[in-house]
Amino acid sequence: MNPLSSLPVDVAAQSNLLATEPNPDQPDKPEEACGVFGVYAPGEDVAKLAYFGLFALQHRGQESAGIATFEGDQVHLHKEMGLVSQVFSEAILHKLPGNTAIGHTRYSTTGSSRVVNAQPALAETRLGMLALAHNGNLVNTAHLREELLRSNYNLLTTTDSELIALAIAEEIKNGKAWLEGAISAFHRCQGAFSLVIGTPAGIIGTRDPNGIRPLVIGTLPQHTSEGPVRYVLASETCGLDIIGAEYLRDVEPGELVWITEEGLASFHWAAQPKPKLCIFEMIYFARPDSVMQDESLYSYRMRIGRRLALESPAEADLVIAVPDSGVPAAIGYSQASGIPYAEGLIKNRYVGRTFIQPTQTMRESGIRMKLNPLKDVLNGKRVVIVDDSIVRGTTSRKIVKALRDAGAIAVHMRISSPPVTHPCFYGIDTDSQDQLIAATKSVEEIAAQIGVDSLSYLSWQGMLEETHSAPENFCSACFTGDYPVPVPEFVKRSKLMLEKAAIPDTVPTA
DSSP: OOTTTTOOSOHHHHHOOOOOOOOTTOOSSOEEOEEEEEEEOTTSOHHHHHHHHHHHTGGGOOSEEEEEEEETTEEEEEEEESOHHHHOOHHHHHTOOSSEEEEEEEOOSSSOSSGGGOSSEEEEETTEEEEEEEEEEESOHHHHHHHHHHTTOOOOSSOHHHHHHHHHHHHHHTTOOHHHHHHHHHHTOOEEEEEEEEOSSOEEEEEOTTOOSOOEEEEOOOSSSSSOOOEEEESSTHHHHTTTOEEEEEOOTTEEEEEETTEEEEEEOOSSOOOOEEHHIIIIISOTTSEETTEEHHHHHHHHHHHHHHHSOOOOSEEEEOTTTTHHHHHHHHHHHOOOBOOOEEEOTTOOOOSSOOOHHHHHTOSTTTEEEOHHHHTTOEEEEEESOOSSSHHHHHHHHHHHHTTOSEEEEEESSOOOOSOOSSSEEOOOGGGOHHHHSOHHHHHHHHTOSEEEEOOHHHHHHTTTSOGGGEEOHHHHOOOSSOOOHHHHHTTSSSOOOOOOTTSOOO
16 A cells, blocks of 8 residues: 555655765754644645744754645645755745645654655545654554554655554554544554644644653634634744744643644543653753743753752853853853853854765864854853753864863863763664763763863753752653663664664664
């Protein structure tokens, strides 16, 4: 069964299977999987609303982008490699009519970097087409893939998102309606998944029983008192703000919301949901102007910076940040320590991602393409530099060298999260454990390797206490190795520093 048979979509986007070349200058940060967006707004230009929603969520994935719209039973789709602003134009958006739109911006964690793996993923069902946008990562991909292959489904991609879409199609094929089929499919999925699913009948939004990845609901202003309420789903509240939508609430862990012309209906499909929001969403991934736990993340990040200053003081003349993600914590550190805050590194905010690789000489010159130090600010100064995390340490070492070359006489690094010692299996693209510097070296050894006078991390307790929420409501497995959703042993061994286990033939390796 080919889920895309007889579908009027962008043929070039479906057939271009060329993978992008690997980037030797891969960011030395955990990378988020993707951002999802959905809008039900009869009478509005839903493709343009989705475009701007994805534009606000661009930080969650810069690899590919896609929008699918529903015009009755007909689906219109466009997806390509690149940034949102590169993938879409006014002319392309004009070809995406309808009352419903599903959007996605991607950074791959499952499946290779090629356009066929871009989302939304489409599947043909007994009740019509569905378009699915997924943020997260399943841990039972091999098992689900094997089940669908036994059911004679042709898999066109190497992503777990296609597997979820086809699982829903299979449940509907067996006689279930949209909601019943979706819920049955969700019970077959293990891991992290926040989903926005478009159908001819309406939009489904859901989160896994742990709510590891975020998803929020908003409403668009009504032009008149008549007509249906127009709803928006987005990974973060910044995706609502950009189109003038008002934040309503979060989709709860294990909840399904069903948005149709009759309004929004809610169903709790997980028997015992256990909230485990990824703590890295709070520290780094989500935009600082997004709201989580009833406050902007800027406020939380300033608070952990203040906590960091109390836990790990330093004698210095200036506090600076690694822009942009380290700025709120650096300001908090400055406030609590009394050390003046200054800009010591200027970020080139227009560099984006380039597929033109610098020469070896350029690489050896450091990180000047993205960050440039202010020599007159740094010269002769003792500096505290605040960042949100250290993963491999390669970027940190280049930054410290740049600061010393600019005249800093002492460099103290402070990190507003604990040491990253374990890989993520739930939708964050992290290295295998042996590539995580804190998994193999002590804090003192890391300090020596990156060339700082001192190095301190925020405590695990401090990170969670400053959320002002129950600590057990967060996943912090990348710091502790305590994974809230059981991970199959062979999957664990693919990333952890254990004896490698044989990987089943059914696991996609592309």
